[in-house]
Amino acid sequence: MQDANSFVGVFxxxxxxxxxxxxxxxxxxxxxxSFFGDSLNSPYGDREPDDIVALSRxxxxxxxxxxxxxxxxxxxxxTAAAAATLRNEYPNVPIIGVEPALKPAVQAFPxxxxxxxxTAATLALEKYQRLEEHWSGQAEVIPVACVGLVDLIExxxxxxxxxxxLIERHVGTYRDxxxxxxxxxxxxxxxxxxxxxxxxxxxxxxGGAGTARQLRTVLTARGLxxxxxxxxxxxxSSSKPGEEELTLYRRFYDINLET
Amino acid sequence: MQDANSFVGVFxxxxxxxxxxxxxxxxxxxxxxSFFGDSLNSPYGDREPDDIVALSRxxxxxxxxxxxxxxxxxxxxxTAAAAATLRNEYPNVPIIGVEPALKPAVQAFPxxxxxxxxTAATLALEKYQRLEEHWSGQAEVIPVACVGLVDLIExxxxxxxxxxxLIERHVGTYRDxxxxxxxxxxxxxxxxxxxxxxxxxxxxxxGGAGTARQLRTVLTARGLxxxxxxxxxxxxSSSKPGEEELTLYRRFYDINLET
Numbered sequence: 001m002q003d004a005n006s007f008v009g010v011f012x013x014x015x016x017x018x019x020x021x022x023x024x025x026x027x028x029x030x031x032x033x034s035f036f037g038d039s040l041n042s043p044y045g046d047r048e049p050d051d052i053v054a055l056s057r058x059x060x061x062x063x064x065x066x067x068x069x070x071x072x073x074x075x076x077x078x079t080a081a082a083a084a085t086l087r088n089e090y091p092n093v094p095i096i097g098v099e100p101a102l103k104p105a106v107q108a109f110p111x112x113x114x115x116x117x118x119t120a121a122t123l124a125l126e127k128y129q130r131l132e133e134h135w136s137g138q139a140e141v142i143p144v145a146c147v148g149l150v151d152l153i154e155x156x157x158x159x160x161x162x163x164x165x166l167i168e169r170h171v172g173t174y175r176d177x178x179x180x181x182x183x184x185x186x187x188x189x190x191x192x193x194x195x196x197x198x199x200x201x202x203x204x205x206x207g208g209a210g211t212a213r214q215l216r217t218v219l220t221a222r223g224l225x226x227x228x229x230x231x232x233x234x235x236x237s238s239s240k241p242g243e244e245e246l247t248l249y250r251r252f253y254d255i256n257l258e259t
Numbered sequence: 260m261q262d263a264n265s266f267v268g269v270f271x272x273x274x275x276x277x278x279x280x281x282x283x284x285x286x287x288x289x290x291x292x293s294f295f296g297d298s299l300n301s302p303y304g305d306r307e308p309d310d311i312v313a314l315s316r317x318x319x320x321x322x323x324x325x326x327x328x329x330x331x332x333x334x335x336x337x338t339a340a341a342a343a344t345l346r347n348e349y350p351n352v353p354i355i356g357v358e359p360a361l362k363p364a365v366q367a368f369p370x371x372x373x374x375x376x377x378t379a380a381t382l383a384l385e386k387y388q389r390l391e392e393h394w395s396g397q398a399e400v401i402p403v404a405c406v407g408l409v410d411l412i413e414x415x416x417x418x419x420x421x422x423x424x425l426i427e428r429h430v431g432t433y434r435d436x437x438x439x440x441x442x443x444x445x446x447x448x449x450x451x452x453x454x455x456x457x458x459x460x461x462x463x464x465x466g467g468a469g470t471a472r473q474l475r476t477v478l479t480a481r482g483l484x485x486x487x488x489x490x491x492x493x494x495x496s497s498s499k500p501g502e503e504e505l506t507l508y509r510r511f512y513d514i515n516l517e518t
Contacts, residue, residue: 084396084397087365087366087369087370087397088369088370088396088397090369091369091370091371092369093369094366094367094368094369095366095369096366097366103473104473104476104477104480105480106346107346107353107354107355107356107473107477108353108476108477108480108481109353109480109481110346110347110349110350110351110352110353110354111346111347111350112350130389130393134389137343137347138343138346138347180480203479203480203481205476205480209476210472213469213472214362214363214366217363217367217464217468218363218366218367220462221363221364221367221368221439221462221464222367222368222462
């Protein structure tokens with residue numbers, strides 16, 4: 001039986017979901033969050049859908065066994081590939097996903113040019129295709145698969161020359177020609193500064209804040225919101241063994257994403 | 260040229276959008292909102308799509324001429340029928356719509372039974388059909404066209420025997436058999452108490468809070484958010500002449516929807 005005093009499970013194919021976790025903690029400071037990074041199997045963005053479903057299922061199962069009252073899939077690729085399946089397999093637990101924030105970007109810049117940066121897997125999945133189809137009549141949507149970017153971020157360096165070169169190669173051609181950028185992968189907010197340098201000083205949209213508010217709505221509806229007097233908190237675990245990985249997670253958690 | 264000190268236009272086919280307006284004011288207390296109720300042409304829910312587009316266009320045009328920096332379509336039917344067209348016709352102004360909150364309802368109750376109450380026009384439009392198609396694999400979605408309900412609410416009485424009977428007739432059969440109710444028409448939050456009496460004490464989802472947060476995101480992205488020191492405010496106007504109608508709007512604005 002789920003309980004308001006239980007924790008919320010959060011996972012990603014690696015440490016990208018920590019950008020979402022920061023939004024969750026900011027929106028719901030009384031909740032306990034247990035973050036699991038599947039860094040051993042990262043990146044999901046190059047994998048086949050079935051494979052992503054299997055990896056996600058194993059994580060959700062473990063988080064539910066441990067007593068999670070809700071699960072946040074803090075990964076765009078895993079959400080697009082696995083969220084619907086997992087909701088059908090675990091009907092008693094709220095499963096919240098994250099998706100490219102195309103809607104607010106198009107609403108802010110109707111008929112504008114919107115650059116969507118995401119993994120190859122996310123862009124190839126039907127869920128994203130439908131989202132793009134829905135909004136592409138109202139703006140020029142430019143999807144770019146940023147192959148290799150998650151890999152570099154997983155190494156822990158978010159400002160290296162290599163990262164700058166890769167971003168330049170993927171989206172350099174759009175410098176000063178787009179109205180807004182949608183970060184369609186939870187890893188990318190950690191390199192937002194570099195992307196801004198390359199693309200130009202335009203508004204950025206990511207799914208973190210929206211996901212956090214969805215979680216609040218869902219927990220409230222189910223009477224699962226932690227009591228106001230509860231001490232919130234965050235704990236980290238990873239499929240990659242060793243203290244080093246967890247230190248990396250904590251370092252990413254401390255990065256200020258507001259600037 | 261749009262200006263942060265300008266106002267936000269808000270409109271509905273009548274006074275239902277005042278439920279959204281309350282969410283907007285609560286989320287963005289420094290903004291000036293100009294609400295227009297098209298009570299003369301209410302309800303939109305029984306009209307043809309082309310007709311709804313023409314009525315909505317005329318209102319948006321007037322609000323933009325008056326200097327609105329953004330427009331909120333506080334009507335599910337007008338959003339589904341006209342939002343995409345209007346965004347293409349007025350590419351320089353953010354146009355925010357409202358839609359049935361199916362997503363949070365399904366995320367909260369995967370595999371649950373979700374009752375969606377809306378106008379006949381909203382349920383018939385492609386936009387809603389696609390939304391339902393997307394979520395119906397993950398829950399049992401039960402759409403009910405509540406014909407006549409907007410008409411009764413427009414008369415200003417939200418607790419009459421007639422309203423109770425109409426709601427009973429439309430959704431009485433679902434008493435204590437659904438997990439959640441989606442209010443897919445902005446008029447319906449004003450009769451939530453009666454719906455709860457009829458359907459049972461389950462969570463209700465409406466689009467007001469989500470729309471308010473979208474507006475905040477969009478104004479922020481475009482640098483159009485009112486300054487913190489600005490005095491926010493609300494003014495009302497209506498296509499129905501006479502002070503009586505505006506008095507009705509103000510009375511509805513004062514109804515507490517939280518309980």
